[in-house]
Each structure stands twice: as C-alpha cells, then as structure tokens.
Amino acid sequence: MTRTTPKLQPFSQECKDCPIRHRAVCARCEKDELGLLEQIKFYRSFEAGQTVVWAGDRMDFVASVVTGIATLSQTMEDGRRQMVGLLLPSDFAGRPGRETSAYDVTAATDLVMCCFRKKPFEKMMLSTPHIGQRLLEMTLDELDAAREWMLLLGRKTAREKIASLLCIIARRDAALQLRSSEGQLRFDLPLTREAMSEYLGLTLETVSRQMSALRREGLIVTEGKRQIIIPDFDALLEETGDDSDGGFLI
Amino acid sequence: MTRTTPKLQPFSQECKDCPIRHRAVCARCEKDELGLLEQIKFYRSFEAGQTVVWAGDRMDFVASVVTGIATLSQTMEDGRRQMVGLLLPSDFAGRPGRETSAYDVTAATDLVMCCFRKKPFEKMMLSTPHIGQRLLEMTLDELDAAREWMLLLGRKTAREKIASLLCIIARRDAALQLRSSEGQLRFDLPLTREAMSEYLGLTLETVSRQMSALRREGLIVTEGKRQIIIPDFDALLEETGDDSDGGFLI
DNA sequence: CATGTCGGTTGATCTGAATCAATGCGGTTG
DNA sequence: CAACCGCATTGATTCAGATCAACCGACATG
Known part of the structure; x- marks a missing residue:
C-alpha cells in the first residue's frame, strides 16, 4: 500500500487515538476533536480501502477530492459490483438537493476530501450563479465520460x-x-x-x-x-x- | 414502421417536395420554406430511422424532444455501436459551449424536436439563472441514469x-x-x-x-x-x- | 403475381470471458 | 524464523452470449 502523506496542506492536528494526522474528523476513530463537523467547510482524510459513505447513507455534505482517488460504485443484492465513477483531485462528489448518497464512495488510495455542508452550499449556489455554472460544466463533462465508459462496458x-x-x-x-x-x-x-x-x-x-x-x-x-x-x-x-x-x- | 403523426401541435405548413408536414426545416428534403432556421426557436420533425445529426457534425442548436423518441449512440471504427442516451419527450439534447455533436442522434420513432439556436440560448442562460439551475438538475438526473445503465452494461x-x-x-x-x-x-x-x-x-x-x-x-x-x-x-x-x-x- | 425487403425468430456451432482452483510473493506479525 | 495475509498470477474447465446461417411473415413494388 502506498502511504502518501497528503502534501497540499499539512494537517494541524493529530488525533490522540490513532496515528492519522487530520484536520477535522478522523476517518479511523471518527473523533471530531476540533468540532469542525459544525463548520461549513472542513477536510476529511481516509486511508486506502476505507469507505467514505455507503449507498443509501445520509450524506449532508458535498465534497471535492484534494489528493488521492475516490471511487463511486453500485452493488447488486448478490454482490456484483460496478464502478460508476472515478474521482480524481479537483473532482466533485455529492448532489445538491439529495440527502443520501446513491453510491458507495470508497478511497482507492489514501484520500483527502474537502467537504462543504450541503445546506450552506446550496444557499451559496443560489447567491453565486457562477458556482452553479461551473457545476453544470463539470456535470456535463462527467456525463460525457460516463457515456464513453458505457461504450467500453457494452462493446469493448x-x-x-x-x-x-x-x-x-x-x-x-x-x-x-x-x-x-x-x-x-x-x-x-x-x-x-x-x-x-x-x-x-x-x-x-x-x-x-x-x-x-x-x-x-x-x-x-x-x-x-x-x-x-x-x-x-x-x-x-x-x-x-x-x-x-x-x-x-x- | 409506426407512422404517428405528431399530436401536440398540428404543423402549419406542408413541404411541396415531400409529404411530411412540418413547421420549419423539412428533415427529408432539407427545405427551409419559412426561413425559420434564422429564428431563435423552431421545430423540426423526423421520420423513424432518420438521423438528426452525426457524431462530429456541426450542431449549432440545443433541442428538446416534443414527441417521439431520439437516441444518442457512439460508433467504433469497425461498426460496433453502443447507445448512450435515450431521449423521451421533454428530454434535452445538445451541450451549451460545444459546437459539434459528440454522438449520433437518431429518431427511434417519428420525432418532433423543439430547437433553440445555441448562441441566444447561452445568453439566455446567463441572464436567467433559473434555466441553468434547471439544466443542472436535468443533467444530474441523466448522470444518475447513465450510472444505472453502466451497472446494467457491466454486470447484468x-x-x-x-x-x-x-x-x-x-x-x-x-x-x-x-x-x-x-x-x-x-x-x-x-x-x-x-x-x-x-x-x-x-x-x-x-x-x-x-x-x-x-x-x-x-x-x-x-x-x-x-x-x-x-x-x-x-x-x-x-x-x-x-x-x-x-x-x-x- | 412474383419478387424483394425489412424486422424478427430459431438453430447449430464457436469462443471469450467466467469460474474454480492452485500457487507465488512481498510485507507484517507473533 | 515461521505463519499468515493481501494481492497477484496462472492453469483447467465451463458456459453465456456471439457468430453464422436458415427461415418466416407482413408489406411494398415492378
């Protein structure tokens, strides 16, 4: 396993209960030592292999990948799994106007995500049309990627x-x-x-x-x-x- | 072939060169008798099986399906084809900020589309944020549908x-x-x-x-x-x- | 009327990927 | 050090779906 310490921003705190340096919620022990879950914007780090959220679980934030790779997957009852999204640094996860995740989100590598509480984010979208426009552009890009992916799955x-x-x-x-x-x-x-x-x-x-x-x-x-x-x-x-x-x- | 005459809006003109009743450009003979291609908003009708645009072709309008069904498909060099979109009435086709179609768009049934010239549409999006928001919502829905589709293609x-x-x-x-x-x-x-x-x-x-x-x-x-x-x-x-x-x- | 075409069905056979199973290998742990 | 674990590789066999091919029925056309 490649343990890449996030380089973008050194974490300011180290959790007492685990060796992971983090800014907000420790993904291993779920401690929120700085009370940052109350804040609008916060960072979360995950180890490779960890699950960020399960499909159907509450997810009251949207997030973008800072470092590492996250995956979106769907699972059938009998366990067959299909990845449906691959999130690279700067990619966006979560959908405004939906409070649960539709997919399993997993850290493929060590991962740092920058999270925004959903409610304030939605307000921000209304007041700052530029954000919505950017989000539309990113979503259209993702849709194109998904369609390329469909060709791969169906015919290659x-x-x-x-x-x-x-x-x-x-x-x-x-x-x-x-x-x-x-x-x-x-x-x-x-x-x-x-x-x-x-x-x-x-x-x-x-x-x-x-x-x-x-x-x-x-x-x-x-x-x-x-x-x-x-x-x-x-x-x-x-x-x-x-x-x-x-x-x-x- | 099911010849369903579009019921939503009776067409006001009949092309002289073909039996298709239409409002603007006749899809069969490409006549633009009313000069509507110059207008911002116009309607086009297609017979089942007809191609609306080929991948890579210029497409300086966006459109929404009025009646009938359109498909988006990708083709590989050797002819393998994969459908990547199925457009039903009220669904949207075309991408603001891109002047060529990325996919073959085909009429699966007889089809009527309501088209907007792209440039004015983009201006409208800037001045009326509500349109962009609605478009974002629709795109997110389509992305979800595409991901469901990927599970089908990959694992079913x-x-x-x-x-x-x-x-x-x-x-x-x-x-x-x-x-x-x-x-x-x-x-x-x-x-x-x-x-x-x-x-x-x-x-x-x-x-x-x-x-x-x-x-x-x-x-x-x-x-x-x-x-x-x-x-x-x-x-x-x-x-x-x-x-x-x-x-x-x- | 014979002919052709288009969309659909069905059969025989082949094959690419799944499945089942064993093995390798680097890293961690007791 | 041996034991073990997670990940990867490789082999043998099976099977779902592709391929190749014949045929059907409805409908249009000369």
Whole structure:
C-alpha cells in the first residue's frame, strides 16, 4: 500500500487515538476533536480501502477530492459490483438537493476530501450563479465520460478495456505530472486488480491475464506491482479500439 | 414502421417536395420554406430511422424532444455501436459551449424536436439563472441514469438486461399514460430489436431469444410485434437483478 | 403475381470471458 | 524464523452470449 502523506496542506492536528494526522474528523476513530463537523467547510482524510459513505447513507455534505482517488460504485443484492465513477483531485462528489448518497464512495488510495455542508452550499449556489455554472460544466463533462465508459462496458473486448483504462490513467497523469524521457510514459497504477475489474466490468482474473498478455507483447512494462511504463503510447492506443484522434490530450 | 403523426401541435405548413408536414426545416428534403432556421426557436420533425445529426457534425442548436423518441449512440471504427442516451419527450439534447455533436442522434420513432439556436440560448442562460439551475438538475438526473445503465452494461446477464429495459419503458409509459386493468401493464415497445441490442450491449439475436424466453415463461405477453403486456410487473422486476425497492415509481 | 425487403425468430456451432482452483510473493506479525 | 495475509498470477474447465446461417411473415413494388 502506498502511504502518501497528503502534501497540499499539512494537517494541524493529530488525533490522540490513532496515528492519522487530520484536520477535522478522523476517518479511523471518527473523533471530531476540533468540532469542525459544525463548520461549513472542513477536510476529511481516509486511508486506502476505507469507505467514505455507503449507498443509501445520509450524506449532508458535498465534497471535492484534494489528493488521492475516490471511487463511486453500485452493488447488486448478490454482490456484483460496478464502478460508476472515478474521482480524481479537483473532482466533485455529492448532489445538491439529495440527502443520501446513491453510491458507495470508497478511497482507492489514501484520500483527502474537502467537504462543504450541503445546506450552506446550496444557499451559496443560489447567491453565486457562477458556482452553479461551473457545476453544470463539470456535470456535463462527467456525463460525457460516463457515456464513453458505457461504450467500453457494452462493446469493448477485455483487451480493449484494459488498454483503454491504462490510456485514460496515463493521459491524466501525464497532463499534470512529469513524464519520462522520449515519449515514454511512466506512472503509478492507483488501482488494485480488483478495482480495475470493477471499473471494467470484468473479473480480476481476466484483468490479470490481459495485463500479462500486454506485458508479454511489450506494450507495457511493469516495475514492481504498481509502476507501469508505456514504451509507445500510440501502440497501446491502437489496442483500445477508439478513434485514434482521441490522443489530442497528450 | 409506426407512422404517428405528431399530436401536440398540428404543423402549419406542408413541404411541396415531400409529404411530411412540418413547421420549419423539412428533415427529408432539407427545405427551409419559412426561413425559420434564422429564428431563435423552431421545430423540426423526423421520420423513424432518420438521423438528426452525426457524431462530429456541426450542431449549432440545443433541442428538446416534443414527441417521439431520439437516441444518442457512439460508433467504433469497425461498426460496433453502443447507445448512450435515450431521449423521451421533454428530454434535452445538445451541450451549451460545444459546437459539434459528440454522438449520433437518431429518431427511434417519428420525432418532433423543439430547437433553440445555441448562441441566444447561452445568453439566455446567463441572464436567467433559473434555466441553468434547471439544466443542472436535468443533467444530474441523466448522470444518475447513465450510472444505472453502466451497472446494467457491466454486470447484468442478458436476461436481466432485457427485463430491466422492459421495466424502464413500462414504468415511464405508466407514469404518463393510461394503464390497463388490475395492475397489468400494456404498452407499445418503441424500439426495434436492433435498437434494443444497441441499448443493452447485446446482439439482436440474443435480444430476440431472451424475449422469446420471457414470453415462453409467461412473464410477458406480446400482441403483434410491438405491443407488450406485462401481466405481473413485480414478477418481471424480480428478473432485473435490481433492488426491489426501485419500484416506487409505479 | 412474383419478387424483394425489412424486422424478427430459431438453430447449430464457436469462443471469450467466467469460474474454480492452485500457487507465488512481498510485507507484517507473533 | 515461521505463519499468515493481501494481492497477484496462472492453469483447467465451463458456459453465456456471439457468430453464422436458415427461415418466416407482413408489406411494398415492378
């Protein structure tokens, strides 16, 4: 497990009951030492694997990811799970005008979220139209992403699904991070095989097999369990089944 | 093909070159006899099967469905298609701040859309915050629907997919229409087997087979090709794999 | 009337991914 | 150190749905 201490803002307090440094509510022991749950805006930190809220649970705040990755998932009665959202830093969670979460929200990596109480946030939206506009834009982007995702789930082969996911993560990483020399990309895969399988609508065995296949064919190189190197991004892109013009981002 | 003449508003003009009655641009012969393409708001009608816009094409208006059903689809280079949106009366198409369509928009049935030129619409959004708020709400609803759809595509069996689709359509129909006696539902299936297969991420043969299976088991009754009767909605709901509490709408 | 087309159904066969099961491996813990 | 755990890999087998192909009925067309 990669224990990445949040770098954006050093936490000012350390909980007495657990070693997690945090600003407001400790996700491990649920202490609210500073009484920040009463405030409009507060931060919460979570360890990789922890659940932020369960589907159906009360969630009287909206939040945005500060560092780390959160996932939204749906679960069927018999346990089949499908990821339906992947939240990266600056992404938004929660819906104004709804008091329970529709999805399980989980920390895929260590996670820091910036939370706003919902009621004041809604008031703010009314008084500051700019916020609503920005939120609309973000929601439309998410809808587009969801529709791309639907194509992946409905029509792509396992191999294409894996290649697509790797390209998505690589692209995003490259967008805000250093890239390695001469077009070759290196990044940390922030998802377990199981999380990947939930994203892609596959079993984890199939994910593992297809990763091995891509490795065998030299399309990707792995270093340890999580470091991925893509020697030739365009070659991998070929395997996604997507129109090749999607590469404008990189 | 069901030729349903739009009932909401009788059209005031008939094109000289084709038998379609229409208000503005004739979808068949592309004539703009009334010069309404210059106006801010206008209506367009389409026959079942016609394409409204192709992915990538210029689309300098936003629109809402007046009568009929439109679909949004994505196509891969090799022809695999996945439906990513199903627009029913009052649903909205097009994205402010983008001048080309990201998807193929197709009339699944005969269709009438109410179109607004994009530029004036965007201005209106700025001056009338209420419009933006409403649009945000609708977009959030669509995002939720897309996520439900992702669960269907990623994790449901063919049988569950079919049952889900039938329940979705039946529910919507029942919401605004007459229902038959004693809890039994009857409605017109507005999609071809092929359209259903594009919705569900299946082949049309599998759709046909599963429909036959449900018919054989008495979960649905068909009358002609398109009339569907659901003798026991709850029984069909059992087959969807969904939590049973989703039935609150009916 | 014969012909064609379109949407739909059904059958035979194939195959990609699921399932079941064993094994590996790095890190933590008693 | 051995034992164990969580995560990942790999193999053998099964099966749901895709693919290929034939056929049906309604309706339009020359």
